[in-house]
Amino acid sequence: MGYPIVLTADKTVMNTYGGSLFYGFIVTAPRRAAWYLSPERLLKLILLNPPSDENGRAVVAPQGLRRVEAALIESGIVSPDEVIVAVPHKLSEVVGSETKVIGVSVIDPLGMGPASTTLSGPYGLIHDEANNAYHFRKLVTNSVIQKARKLGAYLVVGGPGAWQLTPKKMEELGIDIVVVGEAELFFPKLVKQILYGDGIETPAIINIRPSEYPDEDQIPxxxxxxxxxxxxxxxxxxxxxxxxxxxxxxxxxxxxxxxxxxxxxxxxxxxxxxxxxxxxxxxxxxxxxxxxxxxxxxxxxxxxxxxxxxxxxxxxAALSSMAANRRTVEQISEILELDSTHWLGFQTGIETGSPRLIEKHMHMKPYPFKPSEWPDVVEEAFSIAADNNWVPCATLIVNLPGESADDVIKTVELVERLYHYKSLITPLLYVPMGEGMEKAKPMRFVEDAEWYHFELYKAVWRHNLRWMHVLARDYSRGSHPFARLAITILVEVIRKIVNHRAVSFLEEELNRRKAKALITPYARTPNK
Missing domain, CATH: 3.30.750.210 (Transcription Regulator spoIIAA)
Structure with a gap:
């Protein structure tokens, strides 16, 4: 029979990653790599089937999917018994002839997000399909969902990554409707039209207007x-x-x-x-x-x-907020009882060390400071983080529109200033996510990189090698044993096998590109 409304997500989105969400970034890596560094093998230890009850109902689910579940029930269009948030590996137990809507939540369904683009696909470090893209494709094309579509069910995809899906890709994957934007108010109306109206012409891409986004008191x-x-x-x-x-x-x-x-x-x-x-x-x-x-x-x-x-x-957390509010950071640390091994990890954006690019693309990012002060703001925030047992996982954007050699060199200099602060730094290719975003000439992470990009890659590699062992050791303490084993193996392989090859590769490519550009090697004194 099946539930009228089935909400789900692919295995990479629904997963708990052994209790350590930051491990989820591994799914942005390519499915295949060198035998000693295979993300697919590591994921067998981390990407376990999401937990469920005996009926296939998910014990935990993505936050966005839970909001949509609550919105549907609060709307009164369906009763709680008519909706299920299900784990993907048990869809055959919850999808049937009575199913009218299968809703799938996505984050990076085609591997087009910044992390996936940098590591995988046509522009990434290794030109192979990202794990998250593979698992999304595996979910939406499986026989249970496609059989339900033939019986009249609509496959509806939404979530932060819905912008990636085009009409051509929808036809290829068998998707009926794509919803782009915040859906808590809109999705119940769509379901009502499907259940009790004249249906909807498909395929359809629906861009929700910002005026239809929920206010703070409308978020279920x-x-x-x-x-x-x-x-x-x-x-x-x-x-x-x-x-x-x-x-x-x-x-x-x-x-x-x-x-x-x-x-x-x-x-x-x-x-x-x-x-x-x-x-x-x-x-x-x-x-x-x-x-x-x-x-x-x-x-x-x-x-x-x-x-x-x-x-x-x-x-x-924003670095400018930290730099301007040391007292707030200190009191939060006291409340949470942080120490050197029980620290607070968080994502943040450095993006660039160039005040010029900050002024051009994100002039309010340093507030209450000025764009010209951005490198000092970043270091001050990292210093405050170190003093209070906060650990930044920071991003840099490679190939920002209008980027020059001088801009990247300023970023290199900033990365080297941060060497002594416990943190991870990740360079990501610029990805214009959605309509209205400024475009840049597409860049392959390795093949199209200039000499100054390799200066940046070297600085980032050196920084992360300095900290990855201690961070992995501390962070994995509360993880599932399989997840802890996978991360331990990954770090040791990087330190003992990959590092030598990576350093040699980066140096060779840097010298080759410098020779090609006929420039004088960039001189600087590395941190001790």
Whole structure:
């Protein structure tokens, strides 16, 4: 028979990664590589089947999918018994002749996001399909879903990565509808039209207008646990960086009581480690670009005080917010009882060490500082992080529109200034995600790189090799044994086998490109 509404995601999106979400970045790597560094083999230890009950109902699910589940039920269009959030490997148990909508949440379905593009595919380090793209294709083309479509069900795909899907790709994969944008208000209307209206002409790509996005009090409360215990505290950003979709959306902060409700739901389902999610958690509660210290401290204090919460983490924090608000960082660290081995990892964006590119593409990013101060702002934030047991996982953008050799060299100099701060730094190819984003000439990470890009790759490799062992050791302590084993193997292979080959390759390519460009080698004194 089946459920009328089935919500799911592929294995890479639904996974818990042994309790360590940062391991999820491995799925952006190519499926095949050298025998001693095979992501596919490592994923066999980490990418286990997501947990479910005896009916195929997911124990945890992506935060966005949980919002859509709640929105459908709150709308009254369907009852709780008519909707299931299911794990992908048990779809045959929940999809049947009564199924009318199969909703799939995606993050990077075609491997076109910055991390996947850098590591995999036609522009990446290794020209092979990314693991996440493979698992998405495997999900939507499987016989259970395609049989349901023949019986009248609609396959609807949405989520942060929906922008990647074109009409041609939809036809190739057997997708009926793609929904781009925040769907909590729109999706129930779509389901109502499918269930009780005249249906919808397919294939269809529906771009939800920002005016149809939910306000902060319209974001539905969770009804089930999320992967990684992720609880959204804010949505949007407002800084307007020209390459970033979230910064172009209006900023909304959820009420503290709603956040606490979602934390308690996670705890009740066994998720005792909570990850507070926002583009910049330090700006929670503020509708200006300044940090509201009292609201941020109250947020962390009340979440940490929820009975059953074991630990509290964050997804993202802005370096400028940290540099301007040392006291806030210090008090959060005290609340969370951080120390040198129990630290707070977070994602953040350096993007470039060039004040010129900061001014051109993201002039509000350094606020309350000036674009000309950006390198100093970054180092100050890293220093504050080190003093308070915060560990940045920072991105750099390669091939920003208008990038010059001087811009990249300034980024090299900044990376070398950060050598002594515990952190990871990741260079990612520029990807214009969606309509309206400024375009740049496509660049292959290796083949099209200039000598100055290889200077950057060398500096980043040296930095990460300095820190990866200690970070992997500390971070994997609470992981599933299989995940801990996989990361231990990966780090040791990189240190003992890959490093020698990588250093030789980078040096050879750098010298070859310098000779080709007929330039004087860039001279600088490395950090000791």
């Amino acid at each position: 409360l969770l009804r089930g646990a999320t992967v990684g215990g992720v609880v959204e505290v804010s949505r949007g950003c407002g800084k307007g960086c020209r390459f970033c979709m979230p910064t172009l959306r209006k900023l909304r902060h959820r009420k503290l009581e709603d956040i606490i409700h979602d934390v308690k739901v996670n705890v009740n389902f066994g998720q005792r480690s909570i990850c507070l999610h926002a583009e910049d958690v330090l700006r929670y509660g503020s509708y200006t670009l300044d940090v509201d210290h009292e609201k941020v401290i109250k947020l962390f204090s009340e979440v940490k005080a929820v009975e059953g919460v074991k630990s509290v983490g964050i997804s993202h």
